[in-house]
Amino acid sequence: MSRRFDKVLITGGAGYVGSLLIPQLLDLGYEIVSYDIQFFGDDFLPKDHPKLTSVKGDIRDTEALKKALTGVDAVINLACISNDASFELDEALSETINLDAFEPMVIAAKEGGVKRFIYASSSSVYGVSDQPDVKEDHPLLPLTLYNKFKGMCEPLLFKHQSDDFVCVTIRPATVCGYGPRQRLDLSVNILTNHAINNGKITVFGGEQLRPNLHIQDMCNLYKLLLEVEDEKIAGETFNAGYQNQSIMSIANIVKKVIEEEMPELGDIEIVTTPSDDNRSYHINSDKIAEKLGFRPQHSIEDAVRDLVKAFKADKLPEPMTDDFYYNVRRIKRLGMG
């Protein structure tokens, strides 16, 4: 498959996934606009690249967004208060960004001549399920506002699906691994950080099943979604996950990899404590494999090894204290939450 669009706008481009995706799309020859409120700045995006424009903008500011959409063929929508942080942050902030701004943004894109809109929902929309395999038609049982708004935006997008405005929703698993705007508030990344920098891993609960996806596979999926034929994705929703693992098995993978890669740290202890976070689901990603040929290539173990490399190379300074790595802490410090 080859490139079918020239110019792509990525909302939330200066976030964890965007920070790894943008350089890779530039390498493929795309012209990119990152449109991001820049909670984390944009220092980690490529500098002075002739095909990259980094706009500091809010998706709630439809007029500014419309300007940034000039000449854009495709949108990847990543902008979000992306955490199950609704209990900790001002709910109105999540609601205005994660829900209220969504449909006006979709309409602005459609009216602005965008031909494809790719929406990052989340596999956490399923909340909790004891079914062995959660497929796309499973009912949504959101447990937090974040999950609820993610799910509510999906039909708001599909209202605008048409032959010349192709809309697709993906429900990715929890992403793991190294990205230039690193997040250390996601399960595999948290456990790895704690193992390396605290010498022990605390597991809350442990039996909950969580699906995971390596950040490189996440980027590969966005590249694919820019390339596939309209008919394969128009109006479709896809789960996108690789390994479904219990938190305890993730902790054991982390322990094994760190003990191998950093023997100087000695034995990594795993401590269990009770948890009231009961999100648990086993997602099935057969549809995306069958329809689009998307099969993740990178494991949780790879993600842990990549993080170890980044720590060793001093790419992640002050991992416990710098709020650059922590969405909720950063938004609170900015006085927005």
Ligand SMILES: NC(=O)c1ccc[n+]([C@@H]2O[C@H](COP(=O)([O-])OP(=O)(O)OC[C@H]3O[C@@H](n4cnc5c(N)ncnc54)[C@H](O)[C@@H]3O)[C@@H](O)[C@H]2O)c1
């Ligand atoms: N990381 C995961 O595990 C995961 C899993 C499933 C789905 N997703 C979804 O994928 C997307 C990207 O995730 P991520 O981990 O890179 O998140 P992230 O928090 O690192 O990035 C989100 C970006 O959106 C920006 N943003 C927030 N509010 C904005 C606004 N009003 N206007 C413009 N920009 C705004 C932030 O500055 C941030 O850079 C999110 O929508 C997230 O919900 C992520």
